[in-house]
Structures are given as C-alpha cells and as structure tokens.
Amino acid sequence: MKADPKNVLTGSHYLDGNHACAEGAIAAGCKFFAGYPITPSTEIAERVSRRFPLIGGVFIQMEDELASMAAILGASSGGAKSMSCTSGPGFSLMMENFGLGMMLETPCVLVNVQRGGPSTGLPTLPGQADMMQARWGSHGDYEVIALAPDSPQETFELAVHAFNLSEKYRMPVLIMTDECVGHMTEKVVIPPADEIELTERRYTDKKPGEAWPYEEGEDGIAPLLPVGKGYKFHITGLTHDHRGYPIINAEAQHQNVRHLIDKVTRHADDIIWLQEDQVDGAEIVVMAYGISSRVVQPAIARARKEGLKVGLVKMVTVWPFCEKRVRELAAKVKALIMVEMNFGQVFREMDRCSAGKCRTYLVGHAGGTVHNPEDIYKTIKEAAK
Numbered sequence: 001m002k003a004d005p006k007n008v009l010t011g012s013h014y015l016d017g018n019h020a021c022a023e024g025a026i027a028a029g030c031k032f033f034a035g036y037p038i039t040p041s042t043e044i045a046e047r048v049s050r051r052f053p054l055i056g057g058v059f060i061q062m063e064d065e066l067a068s069m070a071a072i073l074g075a076s077s078g079g080a081k082s083m084s085c086t087s088g089p090g091f092s093l094m095m096e097n098f099g100l101g102m103m104l105e106t107p108c109v110l111v112n113v114q115r116g117g118p119s120t121g122l123p124t125l126p127g128q129a130d131m132m133q134a135r136w137g138s139h140g141d142y143e144v145i146a147l148a149p150d151s152p153q154e155t156f157e158l159a160v161h162a163f164n165l166s167e168k169y170r171m172p173v174l175i176m177t178d179e180c181v182g183h184m185t186e187k188v189v190i191p192p193a194d195e196i197e198l199t200e201r202r203y204t205d206k207k208p209g210e211a212w213p214y215e216e217g218e219d220g221i222a223p224l225l226p227v228g229k230g231y232k233f234h235i236t237g238l239t240h241d242h243r244g245y246p247i248i249n250a251e252a253q254h255q256n257v258r259h260l261i262d263k264v265t266r267h268a269d270d271i272i273w274l275q276e277d278q279v280d281g282a283e284i285v286v287m288a289y290g291i292s293s294r295v296v297q298p299a300i301a302r303a304r305k306e307g308l309k310v311g312l313v314k315m316v317t318v319w320p321f322c323e324k325r326v327r328e329l330a331a332k333v334k335a336l337i338m339v340e341m342n343f344g345q346v347f348r349e350m351d352r353c354s355a356g357k358c359r360t361y362l363v364g365h366a367g368g369t370v371h372n373p374e375d376i377y378k379t380i381k382e383a384a385k
Contacts, residue, residue, distance in 0.1 A: 003196035007055045015188045017181040018043035020152040024159025031057040032082040034071035039123040040179040041113035044085040065090035069097035076108045085111040099138030103237045107166040111175040113182040116367035126179035127367030128341035143264035146174040146319040148289040164199035180291040213244045273316040282311030288339040289315040299376035321349045330354035335383035337361045
C-alpha cells in the first residue's frame with residue numbers, strides 16, 4: 001500500500017530531526033499519539049499535536065510516560081497505527097508497558113531521543129547510553145528491533161521503516177535517536193506519497209469463531225483479529241496459549257518466549273540494515289551508529305589519506321545485532337573499532353562476536369558532546385600498528 005497523499009508534505013523542507021520523525025510517522029499512517037513532554041524529544045509531540053488535527057489523527061498528552069505507553073498499546077489494539085516519544089527517564093518508566101507490548105505482540109513505535117544519564121542527567125545534551133536498556137530494559141526474555149538514524153533525512157525514512165517493521169513482525173519497534181540528531185536542522189526531502197511503500201496491518205482471513213489471537217501463520221507471525229467485527233478473543237500479558245488464555249506452566253512459557261525470540265532472530269537477515277563504505281579489503285573497520293557514525297568520518301578520511309585501509313560499518317539497525325557480519329569481518333581484518341557515546345554497551349557485543357579473531361577497540365565517553373575526531377584517529381593509528 002502507498003502513503004496517503006493528503007497527509008504527506010511532499011517536497012524539500014528545512015526540518016530538525018524531531019520534526020522529521022513526526023512527518024515520517026504521519027507518512028507511515030500513524031493516527032494516534034500519546035506522550036508526555038520531555039527534553040530533548042518534545043518537538044516530536046509538538047509537531048504531531050499541530051499536524052494530527054489536519055489529518056484526522058488523535059493526539060493526547062498523558063499524565064506520565066507509563067500511561068503514554070499503555071495508551072498507544074490500547075490504540076493499536078483498537079486498529080490504529082500508534083506512536084509515543086520520550087527520552088531516558090521516560091524510557092525507564094515505559095519499560096514495564098513496553099514488555100507488555102512485547103507479550104501482547106502489539107504493533108507500535110516508540111522513539112527515544114537519547115540524552116546524557118543516568119537519572120535526569122543532561123536534559124539538553126546528547127548521549128547513546130540507553131542502547132542496552134533498549135535491548136533488555138523490560139524483564140523477561142524477548143528480542144527487539146531498534147533503529148538509529150544519523151540525520152533528519154534518515155529519521156524521516158526510519159520512522160516509516162519502523163512502522164513497517166512493527167506491522168510485519170507484530171511488535172513494538174524502537175527508534176533510538178539522540179539529542180544531536182533530534183535538534184539538528186538540515187534539508188529533508190519527502191518523496192511523493194506514491195513512492196512511500198507501507199506495510200499495512202495483517203488481519204486474519206478466518207471467520208469469527210474460527211480464529212485465535214496468537215495463532216501463527218506460515219511465516220511464524222500471528223495475524224491480528226479486528227476489533228468490532230464480531231471476533232471475540234482474550235489478550236493477556238500472562239503466559240498464554242494460542243487462544244490468549246492464561247496457561248501457567250513451563251511448557252507454555254517455553255512456547256511463548258521462544259516465539260518472541262524466534263520471530264526476530266529467524267528474520268534477522270531481513271531486518272538488519274547496515275551501510276558499509278570501503279569495507280572490502282580493509283584492514284581496520286570502524287563501527288558506529290546514530291550521530292557517532294557521522295563524527296567518525298573525518299578521522300577515517302584522514303587515516304585513508306595516510307594510506308591506511310579503513311572501512312566503515314554504519315549500523316542503521318543496532319538490535320538485532322549484526323553478529324554474522326562481525327564474525328565475517330573479524331576473520332579478515334586486523335582490528336574492529338566501536339565508536340559510541342557510552343562506555344561500551346554495543347562494543348561488548350562486537351567484542352563478543354569477534355571471538356578473539358582480531359583486536360577490538362572502544363572509543364567511548366559518557367555523553368554530553370560528540371566525540372573529538374582526533375580521539376578516533378588516534379585509535380585507528382593504534383589499531384594499525
């Protein structure tokens with residue numbers, strides 16, 4: 001299906017990343033937003049609050065982040081594409097209901113415009129230290145999909161992509177942006193609606209009384225049952241069977257949790273999105289995501305001018321992690337370098353997957369500012385020895 005031309009602001013615009021995120025959600029068909037103001041994500045909610053009345057959408061400022069996450073799960077269960085946004089402290093509050101969304105297998109999108117933490121930390125300055133929380137922030141076993149844009153243009157595109165993934169795999173999807181990208185203003189080109197491909201919600205083709213809410217299809221994903229069409233069904237955050245009825249035993253728990261993991265891991269090759277530059281033949285490969293993937297570029301360019309064979313892997317998809325690709329690279333290169341605004345959250349995954357086949361380096365810091373390219377350059381030189 002294509003985007004609705006009445007909703008899409010086709011053409012070239014000068015937008016910050018947060019406004020671009022809002023426009024991407026609208027282009028994706030989002031019609032319900034519930035959220036609570038928090039720096040540095042508030043501009044997303046502000047933009048949506050102005051735009052939704054023009055397109056038949058519903059915007060609600062909730063009393064807090066817990067209620068916001070609950071509201072978008074409810075709206076999605078009622079048939080709407082839904083979204084919320086937040087930053088670190090609100091992300092922590094949303095984690096309980098994020099886990100509920102995982103167990104209910106509810107399509108929706110949650111945007112975290114990261115700032116320095118922990119606690120209230122640095123409200124107006126950037127960070128990338130919520131990445132491991134994104135993966136394991138709620139209790140229990142499950143797999144997540146988390147995307148990390150590096151520009152306003154990519155934020156628009158990944159907002160559309162996140163909604164498509166949420167509908168395809170029937171789950172909440174995360175956009176893990178950061179203060180720099182959220183408040184960076186650049187040219188954003190919004191294509192015509194007929195060029196924006198959308199994945200629509202897949203409903204059962206069975207009649208009422210013949211379908212169950214967690215009855216898997218051929219691809220391992222359960223079609224949803226529409227509300228108000230005569231279907232009677234039960235949904236619960238408890239361990240349940242295909243009918244949605246609570247089943248409190250180890251066998252049902254295994255089936256539930258295995259499904260939540262497998263529906264991502266079995267499709268990891270289709271979900272993972274990497275952008276590589278001069279990786280073939282490289283002796284050193286730098287890995288980064290979000291704003292850090294832009295900051296590394298001057299250091300890489302300087303090293304290449306000096307004859308060093310340096311490649312770049314930009315992780316558009318951070319979770320699920322690109323384990324297969326890291327293993328392939330580790331067997332070929334001298335060193336892998338991770339650049340991120342934390343003290344090694346995604347680095348540890350890179351290091352684990354390299355399995356000692358090459359040297360690994362972290363260029364990290366606590367946030368509050370982007371990296372100094374000089375620090376990245378020095379690490380590349382060290383890795384080349």
